[in-house]
Amino acid sequence: MKLKFTLLTILFSSFCFAQNYNVAMQVSKSDLEHTSYSKDSTANALVIYDYGNSFVDEETFWLRFQLEQKIKILRKEGIERGEVEVKLYKGKSSKEKILKIRGATYNLENGKTVKTELTQDAIFEEENENYTLVKFVLPNVKVGSVITYSYETQSRFMSKYQPWYFQGPDPVLYSEYNTSIPGNYEYNIKLVGSIPLEVNETSLKKNCIDLRGDVGADCAIAKYVMKNIPAYKPEGFTTTPLNYIARIEYELSVIRGFDGSVDKLTKTWADVDKELKSNKDFGRQISKKSLAKNILPDDITSMPDNLEKAKAIHQFVLDNYKWNQKYERHEVSVKNTVKEKIGNAFEINLLLENLLSSEGFKVFPILVSTRGNGFATKIYPVLTDFNYLILKTTIDGKDYFLDATEPYLSFGELPFRALNQYGRLMDLEDGSYWEDIEIKDYSTRLHTIQINSFEEDIFGGVIESKSTGYQAHDLKRMYTENSQTYKEQRADKYTEISIEEHNVSDLEKNSYDFEEEIHFTLEPEFIGNKIYLNPFIIKFFEENPFKLQERTYPIDFGYKDTYTYIMNIDLGDDLNILEIPGSVNYALPNKSGTFLFNVENKDNQLTLYFKVKFDKAIYAPEFYDYLKTFMDTVVETQNNTVIVLEKI
Numbered sequence: 001m002k003l004k005f006t007l008l009t010i011l012f013s014s015f016c017f018a019q020n021y022n023v024a025m026q027v028s029k030s031d032l033e034h035t036s037y038s039k040d041s042t043a044n045a046l047v048i049y050d051y052g053n054s055f056v057d058e059e060t061f062w063l064r065f066q067l068e069q070k071i072k073i074l075r076k077e078g079i080e081r082g083e084v085e086v087k088l089y090k091g092k093s094s095k096e097k098i099l100k101i102r103g104a105t106y107n108l109e110n111g112k113t114v115k116t117e118l119t120q121d122a123i124f125e126e127e128n129e130n131y132t133l134v135k136f137v138l139p140n141v142k143v144g145s146v147i148t149y150s151y152e153t154q155s156r157f158m159s160k161y162q163p164w165y166f167q168g169p170d171p172v173l174y175s176e177y178n179t180s181i182p183g184n185y186e187y188n189i190k191l192v193g194s195i196p197l198e199v200n201e202t203s204l205k206k207n208c209i210d211l212r213g214d215v216g217a218d219c220a221i222a223k224y225v226m227k228n229i230p231a232y233k234p235e236g237f238t239t240t241p242l243n244y245i246a247r248i249e250y251e252l253s254v255i256r257g258f259d260g261s262v263d264k265l266t267k268t269w270a271d272v273d274k275e276l277k278s279n280k281d282f283g284r285q286i287s288k289k290s291l292a293k294n295i296l297p298d299d300i301t302s303m304p305d306n307l308e309k310a311k312a313i314h315q316f317v318l319d320n321y322k323w324n325q326k327y328e329r330h331e332v333s334v335k336n337t338v339k340e341k342i343g344n345a346f347e348i349n350l351l352l353e354n355l356l357s358s359e360g361f362k363v364f365p366i367l368v369s370t371r372g373n374g375f376a377t378k379i380y381p382v383l384t385d386f387n388y389l390i391l392k393t394t395i396d397g398k399d400y401f402l403d404a405t406e407p408y409l410s411f412g413e414l415p416f417r418a419l420n421q422y423g424r425l426m427d428l429e430d431g432s433y434w435e436d437i438e439i440k441d442y443s444t445r446l447h448t449i450q451i452n453s454f455e456e457d458i459f460g461g462v463i464e465s466k467s468t469g470y471q472a473h474d475l476k477r478m479y480t481e482n483s484q485t486y487k488e489q490r491a492d493k494y495t496e497i498s499i500e501e502h503n504v505s506d507l508e509k510n511s512y513d514f515e516e517e518i519h520f521t522l523e524p525e526f527i528g529n530k531i532y533l534n535p536f537i538i539k540f541f542e543e544n545p546f547k548l549q550e551r552t553y554p555i556d557f558g559y560k561d562t563y564t565y566i567m568n569i570d571l572g573d574d575l576n577i578l579e580i581p582g583s584v585n586y587a588l589p590n591k592s593g594t595f596l597f598n599v600e601n602k603d604n605q606l607t608l609y610f611k612v613k614f615d616k617a618i619y620a621p622e623f624y625d626y627l628k629t630f631m632d633t634v635v636e637t638q639n640n641t642v643i644v645l646e647k648i
Contacts, residue, residue, distance in 0.1 A: 182217040
């Protein structure tokens with residue numbers, strides 16, 4: 001019986017490839033003479049050649065993976081690339097093994113190429129319950145070296161078909177991955193990241209597996225190549241790197257036996273919905289009146305207004321049940337959570353779902369993957385991708401996302417960890433579907449400064465600060481947990497002023513706002529009779545957070561926000577204006593963000609207005625250079641704006 005293979009097509013595009021290194025395993029003198037990489041002057045090392053080959057051995061039917069790599073060491077921090085680790089998985093009846101470890105270090109000494117080979121005593125193994133960790137250390141590695149190494153692993157675990165990482169912490173000139181997969185196995189193949197493939201070739205090899213006579217299989221042959229791959233360098237305002245690092249992954253979907261049997265491992269969402277509906281850890285704990293019986297007090301159940309009742313139920317859960325900081329989806333028990341007053345995220349939010357449902361609200365659980373866990377796969381169901389649960393309900397025609405794990409969230413807010421673009425809404429009656437998780441409201445931070453006195457060469461005034469939404473969460477938490485420490489931290493941070501009095505408005509943990517008032521004095525800089533004042537006594541951004549030469553992954557703030565700073569100076573009869581800065585009006589492409597700055601004098605009142613607005617929660621990598629310049633302008637304005645006044 002000849003078996004065929006189905007391969008998921010991956011789209012690709014071509015781009016130019018140019019470099020001055022020898023893209024092969026052979027080390028040339030020019031490889032050693034080069035001291036930098038023009039496309040990334042900050043690179044610690046450069047992967048010149050990266051080659052992988054995975055195939056099934058015809059005799060043993062083991063999966064064999066062969067790797068070859070050649071790396072140039074450019075900086076001292078890159079020397080650690082000479083220490084290589086390979087993790088070998090252990091199963092119940094078999095374990096992976098490694099063979100043919102080879103390695104060498106090449107250096108240029110007195111104009112000649114000197115090769116030092118890896119020795120057997122530089123190869124080590126560490127054992128634990130699940131893995132064998134194989135380490136080998138290449139000799140004589142230093143700045144300027146070129147190292148090469150290769151090895152082969154063998155595995156019986158076809159469900160763990162070798163993924164391939166084109167991208168890593170160093171730039172890569174050339175990365176090639178070859179695969180040969182027998183028709184006995186069908187995989188869902190996923191290309192991750194935004195970098196296109198230079199080569200994406202597939203073909204069919206007849207009779208690649210021939211066990212006996214007419215029993216065998218054809219093989220799907222594939223070759224994938226990327227060139228000139230930038231390093232993945234972590235920077236703020238993102239989710240887990242696994243969302244964006246360029247790679248190919250394999251999920252085993254079908255096993256076809258030589259006896260004609262077929263085992264389908266990947267299911268449809270319709271299959272998953274059916275299973276989850278009867279699942280003891282999920283479907284059987286949704287909308288169960290018995291779980292919500294006699295929990296809510298009468299003053300909540302008797303409330304006539306739907307929205308106010310929903311808010312009261314949400315607050316009731318926050319006040320009476322504590323999240324244990326765990327996410328597990330297994331062994332979920334709402335009943336135990338009610339009894340113990342503590343539970344994981346699934347239990348707490350399923351309790352909220354039951355209480356809302358018992359009062360007539362239509363509530364849908366949404367399975368999500370947190371920002372640190374990576375995106376859930378949309379191509380096919382993978383329940384292990386989901387590690388969190390939120391809720392959605394509609395009240396008086398308006399949709400609300402709900403979560404009851406965090407006491408500092410207001411009704412309708414989700415914890416920041418859950419802002420990961422989308423989730424799977426589980427409608428167990430009509431079928432599940434993907435739900436976008438988008439925060440429409442802006443989170444804001446506003447400082448209004450009124451300088452209303454100038455006595456004995458010292459300014460006096462009041463700062464009124466207001467933060468909303470996600471800008472308020474941490475402030476509420478820090479102040480509630482230790483108000484004295486919070487005030488001390490504010491005094492340490494606001495070094496330009498002396499705080500005379502610091503008050504916080506009546507604070508409720510789950511209010512949408514956080515407001516505070518600071519009475520201060522400020523001693524300005526005098527040169528002669530002139531006062532030089534930087535009006536930004538509070539800075540939103542101490543420095544530009546965007547520093548990379550190139551960023552290949554999105555800038556993900558999680559939510560839209562604005563930063564506003566207004567200062568009013570009453571000049572009175574004591575001060576006169578000599579110099580004020582010019583205005584700034586700066587916009588990101590497609591009106592996706594703005595920066596406004598203006599200073600004007602009217603009726604002896606000097607007014608400064610500064611506003612930064614981000615109109616998108618997520619910006620594509622193509623916006624990076626624009627954002628970088630944008631933030632340079634913002635930080636420059638904060639740090640170097642000077643108003644010159646004259647003491648009359």
